[in-house]
Amino acid sequence: xxxxxxxxxxxxxxxxxxxxxxxxxxxxxxxxxxxxxxxxxxxxxxxxxxxxxxxxxxxxxxxxxxxxxxxxxxxxxxxxxxxxxxxxxxxxxxxxxxxxxxxxxxxxxxxxxxxxxxxxxxxxxxxxxxxxxxxxxxxxxxxxxxxxxxxxxxxxxxxxxxxxxxxxxxxxxxxxxxxxxxxxxxxxxxxxxxxxxxxxxxxxxxxxxxxxxxxxxxxxxxxxxxxxxxxxxxxxxxxxxxxxxxxxxxxxxxxxxxxxxxxxxxxxxxxxxxxxxxxxxxxxxxxxxxxxxxxxxxxxxxxxxxxxxxxxxxxxxxxxxxxxxxxxxxxxxxxxxxxxxxxxxxxxxxxxxxxxxxxxxxxxxxxxxxxxxxxxxxxxxxxxxxxxxxxxxxxxxxxxxxxxxxxxxxxxxxxxxxxxxxxxxxxxxxxxxxxxxxxxxxxxxxxxxxxxxxxxxxxxxxxxxxxxxxxxxxxxxxxxxxxxxxxxxxxxxxxxxxxxxxxxxxxxxxxxxxxxxxxxxxxxxxxxxxxxxxxxxxxxxxxxxxxxxxxxxxxxxxxxxxxxxxxxxxxxxxxxxxxxxxxxxxxxxxxxxxxxxxxxxxxxxxxxxxxxxxxxxxxxxxxxxxxxxxxxxxxxxxxxxxxxxxxxxxxxx
Numbered sequence: 001x002x003x004x005x006x007x008x009x010x011x012x013x014x015x016x017x018x019x020x021x022x023x024x025x026x027x028x029x030x031x032x033x034x035x036x037x038x039x040x041x042x043x044x045x046x047x048x049x050x051x052x053x054x055x056x057x058x059x060x061x062x063x064x065x066x067x068x069x070x071x072x073x074x075x076x077x078x079x080x081x082x083x084x085x086x087x088x089x090x091x092x093x094x095x096x097x098x099x100x101x102x103x104x105x106x107x108x109x110x111x112x113x114x115x116x117x118x119x120x121x122x123x124x125x126x127x128x129x130x131x132x133x134x135x136x137x138x139x140x141x142x143x144x145x146x147x148x149x150x151x152x153x154x155x156x157x158x159x160x161x162x163x164x165x166x167x168x169x170x171x172x173x174x175x176x177x178x179x180x181x182x183x184x185x186x187x188x189x190x191x192x193x194x195x196x197x198x199x200x201x202x203x204x205x206x207x208x209x210x211x212x213x214x215x216x217x218x219x220x221x222x223x224x225x226x227x228x229x230x231x232x233x234x235x236x237x238x239x240x241x242x243x244x245x246x247x248x249x250x251x252x253x254x255x256x257x258x259x260x261x262x263x264x265x266x267x268x269x270x271x272x273x274x275x276x277x278x279x280x281x282x283x284x285x286x287x288x289x290x291x292x293x294x295x296x297x298x299x300x301x302x303x304x305x306x307x308x309x310x311x312x313x314x315x316x317x318x319x320x321x322x323x324x325x326x327x328x329x330x331x332x333x334x335x336x337x338x339x340x341x342x343x344x345x346x347x348x349x350x351x352x353x354x355x356x357x358x359x360x361x362x363x364x365x366x367x368x369x370x371x372x373x374x375x376x377x378x379x380x381x382x383x384x385x386x387x388x389x390x391x392x393x394x395x396x397x398x399x400x401x402x403x404x405x406x407x408x409x410x411x412x413x414x415x416x417x418x419x420x421x422x423x424x425x426x427x428x429x430x431x432x433x434x435x436x437x438x439x440x441x442x443x444x445x446x447x448x449x450x451x452x453x454x455x456x457x458x459x460x461x462x463x464x465x466x467x468x469x470x471x472x473x474x475x476x477x478x479x480x481x482x483x484x485x486x487x488x489x490x491x492x493x494x495x496x497x498x499x500x501x502x503x504x505x506x507x508x509x510x511x512x513x514x515x516x517x518x519x520x521x522x523x524x525x526x527x528x529x530x531x532x533x534x535x536x537x538x539x540x541x542x543x544x545x546x547x548x549x550x551x552x553x554x555x556x557x558x559x560x561x562x563x564x565x566x567x568x569x570x571x572x573x574x575x576x577x578x579x580x581x582x583x584x585x586x587x588x589x590x591x592x593x594x595x596x597x598x599x600x601x602x603x604x605x606x607x608x609x610x611x612x613x614x615x616x617x618x619x620x621x622x623x624x625x626x627x628x629x630x631x632x633x634x635x636x637x638x639x640x641x642x643x644x645x646x647x648x649x650x651x652x653x
Contacts, residue, residue: 066200072098072170074459075191075206077177080108081118081445082429082452083212084163085135089456090210091168093483095463097456098204099169100193102176103347106159108214110445110573112152114349115255118572120446121381122582125405129582130381131567133527134489136449138162138616140571144587145615150577175202177213180222187424187468188222208459208469209425212452215306216354216431224422225357229302230436236363238437240384240403248389250440251300252309252348254316256293256324257575259342267328267340274318276326277395284398290327290336292575296399297323298351298391305353313348319392320344351387351430351443358433359470360415367410367438372493375477376411377458377484378450379492386440403440408531409492412442414477417455418469424462426455426469446572453489454480486650488527488562488618495525502556502651508549513540515643522546522649527562529647536564538645539635546633546646553629558652559597559621561633563614564590564645589640597621600630625653 072095076087079101087099109116118140121130131137142162147154163171174197181190181203188209193202211219220226229247233239278287285296297320299312324341327333364384365371384403388394416433419425427433428451430443442448458480462472472480485496503509503523511519516538526535537546565571565588569581577585596610608631609621631651635644 066198067203068200069190069203069205070098071205072096073206073463074098074208074210074456075100075204076210076212076456077191077218078108078211078213078429079103079106079163079171079173080212080214080429080448081110081136082448083108083210084139084159085449085452086210086212086428086456086459087163087169088135088166089453089487090460091166092487093457093460095168095460097169098206099163099171100175100177100191100204101171101173102213104174105156106163106173107156108445109349110155112156113347114345115152115257115343115575116349116445117574118445119382120444120449120570120572121379121409122570123405124381124409125407127582128568129570130409131570132446132450132490133565133567133617134450134484134487135453136446137488137565137571138618139449140573141565141587141591141615141617143573144571144585147573148585150573150575150585152573152575155573172202173197177204177218178221180209180218182222186223186422188218188422191218207424207463210455210459211356211425211427211431212429212448214350214353214430216356216427219356219419219422219425219427219431220354222422222425224419224425226354226431227357228305228354236361236365236435238364238435240364240386240401240437241435247302249300249302249305249353249436250351250387250389251298251305251391252312252316252350253295253298254313254320254345254348255295255297256320256344257342258291258293258324258336258339260338261340262338264337265340267325269321269325272314272318273321273325274315276319276322278326278330281395282398284400285395287323287327287333290333291339293320294323296392298387298399299393300352300387300389300391302389309348316348317344317346352436352439354431355436355439356427356431356433357420358416358418359420359473360413360433362412362416362432362434362438362442364435364437367406367441368404370408370410373411373413375414375473376491376494377414377417377454377480377489378412378447379409379490380412380442380444380447381406381409382441382444382447384437384440386437411492412447412451414454414458414473414480417451417458418473423468423470426459428452428455450489453487454484457483457487485527486560490527492530496527497525498650500652502550502554502653503548503649505550505554506548507551509649510547511537511539512545512547514538515540516645519546522646527647528567536645536647539643541642542635542637542644544635544644546635546649547630548632548649548651549630550628553627554651555625555627555653556599556631556651557623557625558650559631559633560648560650560652561592561619561646562648563592563617563619564588564641564647565617566590587639589638590645591617591639592619592635592637592644593639594636595619596634596636598632598634599626599628600632601626601628605632
């Protein structure tokens with residue numbers, strides 16, 4: 001495919017890997033304000049003729065003036081994995097939050113509209129995962145309890161259930177954040193939004209804005225600097241980048257699924273079908289198994305990949321049907337005789353467009369060299385998986401270049417998750433501050449979810465402290481990291497050191513029995529075994545208990561436990577319901593099912609609280625303050641494991 005010169009003087013040239021605000025305005029903030037004011041006038045739009053037809057009976061006009069201004073602490077744009085985790089984490093950390101999603105369902109690329117597997121660090125060079133915990137694991141576990149049939153439409157509502165039950169969190173579906181409204185100091189004052197289903201204009205005011213939309217329209221209209229395309233290899237010393245920068249961006253994919261109908265099913269392709277030329281295709285474009293479609297029916301762009309989306313979608317549908325037509329009618333695949341299309345996506349899944357510029361641009365050497373960041377807040381580990389930008393129109397090349405796998409997860413710094421020039425804008429997902437090559441790994445949804453939890457927590461801390469993200473990163477990064485770890489978001493090579501955790505001052509901690517590890521490890525700051533080192537205590541059979549003793553009486557109202565969910569096995573919803581050594585469709589058998597806690601008060605053991613059907617790795621007990629010299633955690637059952645394993649216990653007043 002033809003590569004375009006970097007930084008051409010034409011309009012098309014500005015779409016290369018450059019730092020540009022939307023539309024290239026010389027003063028994007030002022031331009032955005034002018035555009036908004038010209039639309040949001042006091043005069044309602046529509047027909048205001050007094051003789052227009054009125055609603056019979058009530059006399060109301062059929063199109064009333066539906067404009068609302070609502071105020072929040074944090075506004076999150078985009079309801080994919082990153083946006084959901086950002087919204088939940090901000091709400092749980094005390095902020096009043098709104099989540100804006102432009103689709104009728106949550107989940108982004110993992111939703112029933114697109115059906116991409118919610119991958120993360122699925123495998124490292126050793127073949128095993130290093131699975132994400134925190135909010136994204138809570139979401140995946142919730143799905144295992146409520147969607148054992150692996151239905152994607154039900155998955156949509158599993159997500160809806162989690163979001164809508166969260167306190168401090170409002171959800172607005174079918175709502176597009178069209179543009180940012182800026183204050184004189186360059187911060188975002190509000191997001192101007194349009195809700196399609198209610199014909200309502202929303203002006204969403206907030207202190208902090210988090211753009212998790214992927215394409216990043218809100219940030220772009222705020223004038224946030226961003227890049228598109230591929231950097232030159234020399235800029236960041238990236239061995240997998242091209243010698244000359246260009247505008248290539250990885251493409252979107254249309255997925256399809258087929259079903260065995262038990263009888264011959266002829267197929268006649270629709271008129272928009274585009275022929276698939278199998279003879280010219282690279283051997284990497286595998287056609288079997290065919291039941292779940294082909295991830296490589298993809299189209300990228302070296303120009304305006306967002307503006308071309310609808311045209312590319314039309315072609316992608318043609319190509320998808322063309323591949324299926326080849327399978328059914330070429331005569332080379334008799335095994336498809338009884339198969340018929342069961343589902344074809346009408347919304348291509350996106351991989352790349354804008355990448356915002358933060359105070360740090362994450363690059364290939366950071367990932368491969370496993371650079372350790374003082375402000376690390378998330379991790380990734382999917383391979384460097386750079387899809388062929390030409391996609392299915394570049395058949396001679398492999399559909400993706402799996403450049404390199406990782407020995408261990410790499411860190412993602414907080415400085416890559418907020419805008420360099422828009423002070424109250426954070427972002428998470430494929431639009432973070434990174435190079436094209438770094439994106440080829442970090443774009444995976446569970447990795448994006450970890451970034452989402454990080455920026456949601458950061459936004460809430462910014463609201464509490466009345467500071468901006470850069471100040472948080474420079475002066476309070478320890479507060480952010482400690483809160484993330486407490487909330488079960490693992491940061492590689494960064495153990496917890498929470499000074500207000502009362503377990504740190506315990507004189508003694510021991511288990512009733514031990515088959516592996518040591519009960520003392522429950523306060524070492526590590527929430528999983530890592531680098532072949534044990535950080536757990538495991539009982540010898542069940543029931544069992546862990547007991548904590550203090551020399552002096554302590555006041556406790558919170559107890560938090562991190563149990564085992566086997567982070568060496570993947571939990572995500574898959575279209576093939578895969579069950580093997582590294583994927584499961586079941587509730588982890590290692591997870592605690594039932595337990596209770598007791599406290600020694602005035603020399604007597606008193607039952608404080610119990611859980612009969614635990615559904616999370618991070619188990620929380622909140623109760624009225626007690627004065628005690630000891631607590632006992634009684635472990636009654638797991639979801640199938642013979643022994644119970646714990647990684648951490650914390651106590652707070």
